[in-house]
Amino acid sequence: MDWVRKKNPLIHCITNDVVTNFTANGLLAVGASPVMTANHEEVEEMARTADGLLLNTGTLTPYQYEAMRLAAQAANENQTPIVLDPVAVGATSYRTRVVQAFLEGVHVAVIRGNGGEIAALIGMHADMHGVEGKSDQPPEMLAKEAANVLGTVVCVTGERDAVSDGKHTYLIKNGHVWLSRVVGTGCLLGAIISAYIAAKGTNVDLSRSATEALAQYGLAAEDAFARSKDEGIGTFQQRFLDSLGWINDDHCHGKINVQQV
Template sequence: MSATTASTITAESLWDDVAAVRANAPLVHSITNFVAMNYNANVLLALGASPVMAHAHEEVAEMAGIAQALVLNIGTLEPDWIVSMQLALKKANARGIPVVLDPVGAGATAYRNRALAELMAAGRLTAIRGNASEIMSVSGLSASTRGVDSSASSDAALAAARNLAAATGAVVCVSGADDHVVDHQGRWLSLSNGHPWMTKVTGVGCSASAMIGAFAAVQPDPWRATAAAMAYLGVVGESAAEQVIGAGGGVGTLQIQLLDGLQLLDRASFIARLKFTVHG
């Protein structure tokens, strides 16, 4: 299938990708961090995908051999996990399945930066999703970071995202108040849904990367797949936050409401709420 032209993206077409995930239940192999592992798995299940969270290097290549997508998240790094990620990446590349990288905390430590460089040299990536500081760091620009939190806006990282897409051939997504999705062909889409409270629930950003893996498993154009995943999470998060705040709840309730929304949001609500702009 040929790549989607930017002008043909519609809310309806992005919903078609949501429906495809629900219909096909793709198996998403995630080598992810301890902090987000449980929530990532629940997000994928609520979305309609099937998660597997194997990380032992004795089995990761075999697991990547049966999955429909691979997601690599460096949040809680250790040497054995770096080996596992490289083994799984090589197997995924050999099979031609999509690989999503979440460079959590890029730029925070020299060890993390070395691990990222080794991982990116080990194989091809389909998509890279991170906050502004992470994307700027991976692209080679200087960016300060506070652990895994961004110190820059997503708009400030747009040029870095484009450079990174050109250098790697991967789709690059910068998450923030507005999410930007760019690729090496010059396509650029921004999404303006979501809610600030989403940043107060551990694992939501990591779950966005896991969702991109699920969408890329059913949508062969990775730029559109990334846009659809981020669009769906943004709409669900915005709706969930409004419901929780309206009922006098807090971020603990939001965590559960996000899962409910991922499972239950309907086509009409998604299309009515979605706010996006195609720039090229």
């Protein structure tokens, strides 16, 4: 996270009601500055000022959808990178329909979702259970297919994570299963990918920047588990924020489990 700490990017988040506080604290921990607003009177101005825009559909309403559209247009005009977390796409037809329509009008740099959400977004079979979702496809194949169909970098997360821009595909095995027992860890990951690519700049290979962000996030979770396994997931959540605050490139040396596939 050294790049993020050096640049202190401002990340404008239009995200869900469940994870707002956790996302803001996680962004601060890695050295970014969060700002949350969906107010139609100011979203365009805020998106123009920001270094990155995170859009998360977790508690999507028609008002918030319009805020996302306005902010995304301003971000596109300003070449500010957008990260989309299509939470629960595939769980209801409304979400699937509006997120697919949204992607026709704007360019997003990175999409991050679980296997079910990414599969549903491209019309493949998805096994959805509210915000949780799985695909029967291996993550690396799904990420590559979705990247080609959507023309963007795609991160598919779960037990193993995959990142693809359609040409280059990476498999990341860092992480811990306890991440799936704390709400908002997928949502925070989207925000941290946004901070990472905002800090590194869009001239740098986005799939590599996203891969690095995922691997370091996973390592922070491994570190947090080692320091909370005798306590439980409440302590794990706090230790995870601690680890995100400490993690740096030196700390990750030799522990990153990434392969190009």
